[in-house]
Amino acid sequence: MGAGVLETRLIDIGRERFASDVWGRAALLTRGVSDFSDVFSADAVDELISRRGLRTPFLRVAKGGSTLPESSFTSPAGVGATISDQLDDTELWRKFADGATLVLQALHRTWEPVSSLSTQLSTELGHPVQANAYITPPQNRGFDDHYDVHDVFVLQIEGTKRWIIHEPVHQDPLRSQPWTDRRSAVAEAAQGKAYIDTVLEPGDVLYLPRGWLHAAQAQGKVSIHLTLGVHNWTRHALAEHLVEVALAALCDDPEMRRSLPLGVDGPDAEVDAVRERLAAAVLEADTTSLFHRTRRRQGRPAPLGPVAQLAAIDSLGAGSLVRLRDALEPRLEGSRLSTRVGWLDFPEADLWSVRRLLDGEEHLAADLGVELVERLLRAGVLVPAAQ
Structure with missing residues (x-):
């Protein structure tokens, strides 16, 4: 099949080495790996915001580490449309000029070249991929130090941006374990020595496993970078599938449907029997179909005219x-x-x-x-x- 987009556009160390030494383990900085002008650009930003009639949540706005309310940059669509939350390009311009970062979300749904790249990467990795773009005015930052609950590939498109990376305070966080749950630990770790402190230039790519702390600030020009978010399948997710299938099977077990005895003093007397039946159901559970159904739901097929x-x-x-x-x-x-x-x-x-x-x-x-x-x-x- 030849090399895919991972090897040709995002890394320069080869797929096997990336899989064994980097994937889910360490941050990786790759310089000048690709020209991304065919994927995204400043012109694409202007077209999406001013001409495509986008609505929230396809865009959010951040300044000083906080996300601004949607009502501050949306307005009604005008005569003939009953849409009240379309992007207001004038308000967005004013906020951008005042130092706010614009975040174009779900670009894998709204911009075909990004959609194509995301789909190819998802197929190669075996994990769902989504894409956001961050457009930051000179000398500004959109978000404080934080970590994501999914892996990311950061593709610098235009301008430059300084990235400061620290090792995790919580390894491999699940989606139910956001950085705000560990806000003080994140703030403390961000004051320590950085694992990476660098300026990304157009064509550079930064890979960050979930949990790695990061903050970024534009330099002397407008910075545009594309983030490909990899929503990792985990062993915990497979365990959830096993339990779901096992519990569905136990619905057909008359003993499991039976009411607990009257006056029972807590469930202790029943726990061993339930644990035994649940363990047996887990051992017999076939999650193949459920796994593939869930995986299919997490992505979309190619466009159809x-x-x-x-x-x-x-x-x-x-x-x-x-x-x-x-x-x-x-x-x-x-x-x-x-x-x-x-x-x-x-x-x-x-x-x-x-x-x-x-x-x-x-x-x-x-x-x-x-x-x-x-x-x-x-x-x-x-x-x-x-x-």
Whole structure:
């Protein structure tokens, strides 16, 4: 398959070394690894804020370590629209000129080049990826020292920014363990010797595992950086899945549904029996399907144009070229194909063609069966090869 975006655009040490020595373990600074002008830019910032009609929460504004209320930079959309929270570009300009940082959130949903990069990285890592951009005026900082509950790749797009990194005060925090729970420990650690104190320039990339403390300040020009947030799957998350499946199975156990005895003095007398049955249910639990369903829900398939899709169906013939829609997370189990757009059952005669489609290559409709291709086009599983 060749090198992916991790190796070609974000690091320069090779995937295997990154996986064994860096991933989830240490911060990594990579200088001049890529030109990101094709991914994001100052022009993209201006277009998104002033011309795309974005609403909250696609943008937040921060100044002096605090997030400003949404009502201070939104306004009604005007005649013909009953939308009261669209971005007000004039108010945003005033706040930006006054030193506020603009945070464009969920760019993997609103800017195609960022969406493409995020999707590719998510596929390579096996963990969901989202993207935010931080636009900071000269000599300003948006947030105080803090840590994130997900890993990040920081891509410096334009300008420069000084980053001060400290080691964790709480290793590998879960999503339920934000930095605000350890505010005093974070503040104390931030006064110590930095693990990294550097200025990022365009093309530089900084990788931070979750829990690593950081603060950043723009230098002499406007700074734009893109953060790719990796929402890590953890052993704790797998444990949650095991317990969920086990508890669902115990619903069918009459002994577990039985009421506790009258007058019982606390549950102590029942705990051993419950623990034994729960442990047995956990051992028997098959979380494969639940894991993949959850993973599919955490991402979105590649964009689908309804007009182009209908045109592809109307013009479908034996010579039509089609391919699997990108980022579907397809999984064929028996005769059922599960994807991010739902599931389909197939007769035995179609399974050979379905398996061929999963290679992601282009295929002639005649080789797969025109009727099968039409069904999959209508389901949003296949798209015309040119799309």
